Amino acid sequence: MLEKQINSVHLDGEKTVLKRQELSAYFHQSFDLFESLFELLKSDEVFYRQSEPTRHPMIFYFGHTAIFYINKLVASGALKERINPHFEELFAVGVDEMTWDAQSDTLRWPSVDEVRQYRDKVRHLVDELIMSMPMKLPITKEDPFWAIWMGIEHERIHIETSSVLHRQMPIEFVRAHKDFPACPIQGDAPENSMVDFNAAEIKLGKGDSDKGLYGWDNEYGSATYFVEPFQASKYLVSNGEFMDFVAANGYGVSRWWDEEGLKFLKIRKATCPPFWVQQEDGTYKYRSLTHEIDMPYNWPVEVNALEAEAFCRWKSAQEGATYRLSSEAEWAVMAQEGGMSEEIFDDSRANINLAHYASSVPVDTFAHGELYDVAGNVWQWTQTQMDAYEGFVTHPWYADFSEPTFDGKHNLIKGGSWISTGNEILYPSRYAFRRHFIQHAGFRYVIGEGENETLKYERIEQMFAKWKKRYG
Numbered sequence: 001m002l003e004k005q006i007n008s009v010h011l012d013g014e015k016t017v018l019k020r021q022e023l024s025a026y027f028h029q030s031f032d033l034f035e036s037l038f039e040l041l042k043s044d045e046v047f048y049r050q051s052e053p054t055r056h057p058m059i060f061y062f063g064h065t066a067i068f069y070i071n072k073l074v075a076s077g078a079l080k081e082r083i084n085p086h087f088e089e090l091f092a093v094g095v096d097e098m099t100w101d102a103q104s105d106t107l108r109w110p111s112v113d114e115v116r117q118y119r120d121k122v123r124h125l126v127d128e129l130i131m132s133m134p135m136k137l138p139i140t141k142e143d144p145f146w147a148i149w150m151g152i153e154h155e156r157i158h159i160e161t162s163s164v165l166h167r168q169m170p171i172e173f174v175r176a177h178k179d180f181p182a183c184p185i186q187g188d189a190p191e192n193s194m195v196d197f198n199a200a201e202i203k204l205g206k207g208d209s210d211k212g213l214y215g216w217d218n219e220y221g222s223a224t225y226f227v228e229p230f231q232a233s234k235y236l237v238s239n240g241e242f243m244d245f246v247a248a249n250g251y252g253v254s255r256w257w258d259e260e261g262l263k264f265l266k267i268r269k270a271t272c273p274p275f276w277v278q279q280e281d282g283t284y285k286y287r288s289l290t291h292e293i294d295m296p297y298n299w300p301v302e303v304n305a306l307e308a309e310a311f312c313r314w315k316s317a318q319e320g321a322t323y324r325l326s327s328e329a330e331w332a333v334m335a336q337e338g339g340m341s342e343e344i345f346d347d348s349r350a351n352i353n354l355a356h357y358a359s360s361v362p363v364d365t366f367a368h369g370e371l372y373d374v375a376g377n378v379w380q381w382t383q384t385q386m387d388a389y390e391g392f393v394t395h396p397w398y399a400d401f402s403e404p405t406f407d408g409k410h411n412l413i414k415g416g417s418w419i420s421t422g423n424e425i426l427y428p429s430r431y432a433f434r435r436h437f438i439q440h441a442g443f444r445y446v447i448g449e450g451e452n453e454t455l456k457y458e459r460i461e462q463m464f465a466k467w468k469k470r471y472g
Contacts, residue, residue: 002179002180002181002354002356002357002358003029003033003179003354004347004353004354004355005029005033005353005354005355005421005422006025006026006029007344007353007425008026008153008213008214008344008422008423008425008426009022009023009026009149009214010212010213011137011138011139011140011149011210011212011213011214012137012138012139012212013137013138014137016135016136016137019135019137020130020131020135023130023145023148023149024127024130024131026152027126027127027130027148027152028123028127030152030155030156030159030421030422031119031123031155033159033354033421034065034155034158034159034162035119036177036179037159037162037163037166037180038058038062038162039177040166040174040175040177040180040289040290041058041166041169041173041174041175042172042173042174042175044111044112044113046058046169046173046174047059047062047112048109049169049173051165051166051168051169052165052168055165056094057109058162058165058169059109059110059112059115060091060094060109061158061161061162061165062112062115062119063087063090063091063110063115063118063119064091064092064158065151065154065155065158066091066115066118066119066122067087067088067091067092067118067122068092068151068154068155069122069126069147069148069151070082070083070088070122070125071088071092072147072150072151072397072398073126073129073144073147073148073151075147075396075397076144076146076147076397077144078129078133078144078147083118083121083122083125084118087110087115087118090107090109090110126148126151129144129148130148133145138212140210141210141395146214146397147397149214150214150397150398152422153214153216153422153423156421156422156423156424157422157423157424157431159419159421160417160419160420160421160424160440161439163289163419163440164438164439164440166289166290167275167287167288167289168274168438171287171291171292174289174290175290176290176291177290179358180289180290180358181357181358181359182288182289182290182291182293182357182358182359183296183299183356183357183359183360183361183362185361185362185365186293186294186296186297186298186299186362187296187297187298187362188240188297188298189238189239189240189241189297189298189363190235190238190298190362190363190364192233192234192235192237192238192241193233193234194231194232194233194234194447195231195232195233195234195370195371196229196231197227197229197230197231197232197330197333197334197337198229199226199227199228199229200226200227200333200336201224201225201226201227202224202225202227202329202332202333202336203222203223203224203225204222204223204224204225204328204329204332204389204428205219205220205221205222205223205389205390205391205428206219206220206221206222206428207220207221207222207391208220208221208391211343211428213343213344213423213426214423215423215426215428215429216395216401216402216423216429216430217392217393217394217395217398217401217402218386218388218389218392218401218402218405218430219428219429219430220389220391220392220393221388221389221390221391221392221393222389222390222391223389223390225327225329227327227329227330227333228448228449228450229448229449230326230330230446230447230448230449230450231446231447231448232326232330232334232371232444232445232446233444233445233446234370234371234372235300235363235364235371235372235373235444236300236301236363236372236373236377236378236380236442236443236444237300237301237308237311237442237443237444237445238297238298238299238300238301238363239273239276239286239295239296239297239298239299239300239301240297240298241301242273242301242303242311243284243295243297245310245311245314245315246271246272246273246276248314250310250311250314251265251270251271251272251310252271253314255313256310256311256313256314256317257306257310257313258306258309258453258457260306260435260436261306261307261309261310264304264306264436268436270307272284273301273302273303273307274302274303274304274438275287275288275302276295277292283295286299288359289358289359296360296362298362298363298364299359299360299361299362299363300360300363300373300377300378300442301442302360302378302438302439302440302441302442303441303442303443304381304435304436304437304438304439304441305325305381305411305433305435305436305437305443306435306436308325308381308442308443309324309325309383311443311445312324312325312445315445321447322447323445323446323447324383324445324446324447324450325381325382325383325443325445325446326380326382326383326444326445326446327382327383327384327450327451328382328384328412328414328430329384330382330446330448330450331374331380331382331414331415334368334369334371334374335368335374335375335415335427337369337370337371338368338369338370338371338374339368339369340368340374340375340427341427342427343426343427343428344425344426344427345375345376345416345425345426345427347376347425349366349368350366350368350373350375350376350377350416351365351366351373351376351377351418352375352376352377352416352417352418352420352425353420353421353425354418354419354421356418357418358418358419359418360377360378360417360418360440361377361418363377365377371444373415373444374415375415375416375425376415376416376417376418376420377417377418377442378417378418378440378441378442379413379414379415379416379417379420379431379439379440379441379442380413380414380415380441380442380443380444381411381413381441381442381443382411382412382413382414383411383450383451383456384411384412385408385409385410385411385412385432385459385460385463386402386405386406386410386411386412386430386432387406387463388402388406404471405432406463406466406467407463407464407467407468407471408459408460408461408462408463408464408467409434409435409460409464410432410433410434410435411432411433411435412430412431412432413431413432413433413439413441414430416429417439417440417441418440419440
């Protein structure tokens with residue numbers, strides 16, 4: 001059965017003995033869920049397969065989350081001796097995309113059993129540290145316990161990103177699993193419409209306070225925005241709504257795609273969303289985590305930011321209005337209006353935290369005010385490029401978590417998906433991916449005053465120039 005996840009453990013409290021128990025349960029649940037996800041692979045041989053040519057074989061990700069705990073505990077000073085220095089180097093670097101012609105098969109990977117044994121050692125060591133390290137509440141960013149929180153939240157990110165790679169693995173190499181059932185409800189897509197939002201001033205960022213919950217460095221600092229009136233689509237764009245774009249040869253008409261999008265089309269040879277599987281008769285099946293099923297037209301479509309923007313350009317041309325992706329600030333306005341701006345998203349009101357299914361659900365299931373799925377179901381691409389808030393400070397134990405994404409090439413996603421857990425289901429969380437990246441992510445469109453495409457590309461180039469000057 002699907003197991004709803006424990007919410008992020010608070011950093012404060014009155015009794016350390018209770019906090020240790022709470023943190024231990026959170027740690028073990030994260031560790032267990034990550035390992036059960038890899039039970040979807042049919043055999044140990046599949047661990048050495050790549051879901052796509054720009055990523056390492058699955059064995060890398062299986063080892064990566066375990067060595068991360070050790071490397072961060074060493075960085076914090078809590079650990080003086082490593083478990084396996086070779087593993088802690090081999091599995092440390094290479095999470096992100098490699099170049100299209102890169103090869104990882106020249107690396108000598110250990111056996112799956114060796115990695116399982118290593119993971120068992122890490123589990124035992126971290127659990128011992130949780131129960132024995134001196135603890136003073138509240139936990140602060142300088143405390144070695146912060147490294148354990150960092151390891152848990154990092155592993156929860158990889159629960160999600162590894163599940164994306166599992167969906168990209170050829171279907172013959174994965175199997176069904178009782179812990180990951182898909183939603184059985186499918187049907188026609190509801191007709192979308194627009195909802196009005198008034199102008200608003202909104203403040204984003206956690207300032208210099210963790211507010212009692214672990215946060216990644218990019219969440220700190222603050223920014224205030226004045227949001228002009230806008231309209232937003234009532235529903236996330238569904239598979240059915242996106243089908244109109246595909247049927248109109250949207251992937252074959254260059255005018256809907258910018259330069260980056262055209263490069264994506266050339267490399268990927270894409271003709272439809274990544275989890276659609278074209279059949280011989282021209283129809284489409286849908287790839288869920290473990291099965292190919294009949295197209296669920298009323299589930300949200302999953303596309304990258306380039307595909308979402310191409311759809312918006314096409315829709316704009318059809319209807320004579322200017323549709324675009326929302327900004328980070330506009331998403332925050334929608335979240336506040338829909339009652340989803342509490343620190344932790346309510347998983348009884350959203351398809352999130354594995355509280356319902358290991359898949360999307362129909363886009364008209366969870367209402368948040370006049371909109372649906374402001375949080376949950378799939379992440380929502382925004383037009384906002386990832387950048388720091390005023391007051392941002394890099395955490396020294398994980399210097400390359402955020403700053404490499406301040407290059408103008410990464411767009412923010414907001415709201416979480418059905419498999420988002422931990423920090424991912426917090427209102428202040430900020431995650432970003434390259435615009436061509438595949439994720440459990442879709443979009444809703446908006447109409448309103450916003451950055452036009454000329455200004456957008458100018459800003460992207462300015463951000464990239466600044467980033468390049470720093471990183472070479």
